[in-house]
Amino acid sequence: MIRVVLPAHLRKLARVDGEVEVEVSGVVTTRAVVDALEARFPALLGTIRDHATQKRRPFVRFFACEQDLSHESLDTPLPEAIAKGTEPFLIVGAMAGG
Numbered sequence: 175m176i177r178v179v180l181p182a183h184l185r186k187l188a189r190v191d192g193e194v195e196v197e198v199s200g201v202v203t204t205r206a207v208v209d210a211l212e213a214r215f216p217a218l219l220g221t222i223r224d225h226a227t228q229k230r231r232p233f234v235r236f237f238a239c240e241q242d243l244s245h246e247s248l249d250t251p252l253p254e255a256i257a258k259g260t261e262p263f264l265i266v267g268a269m270a271g272g
Contacts, residue, residue: 175196175197176197176198176202176210176256176257177193177194177195177259177261177262178193178195178262178265179262179263179264179265180194180265181266181267183267184221184265187215190215193262194214195259196214197210198257201251202251202252202256204243204246204249204263207252208223221234222234222265228248233268233270234265235267236263236264236266237264237266238253238256239253
């Protein structure tokens with residue numbers, strides 16, 4: 175099971191508290207994790223990535239093992255600690271403003 179930490183506004187949409195777990199078969203990638211999240215929590219469809227382009231939404235960031243993976247390919251394998259469930263995959267709502 176992959177552990178995923180969602181920002182507060184996405185937890186509210188998905189109607190969950192705290193960390194969630196999703197099952198990913200095969201290679202664990204950001205795309206596979208988001209696919210599993212959207213399958214388990216349909217309310218999240220289109221909130222993390224654009225429906226048409228499948229690209230990450232501008233104010234959403236991905237972190238794994240203290241590394242920002244937001245600009246990596248969605249098909250890059252995630253670190254082993256994420257795949258084993260030792261560390262959580264973080265989806266973070268970015269801040270903007272001045």
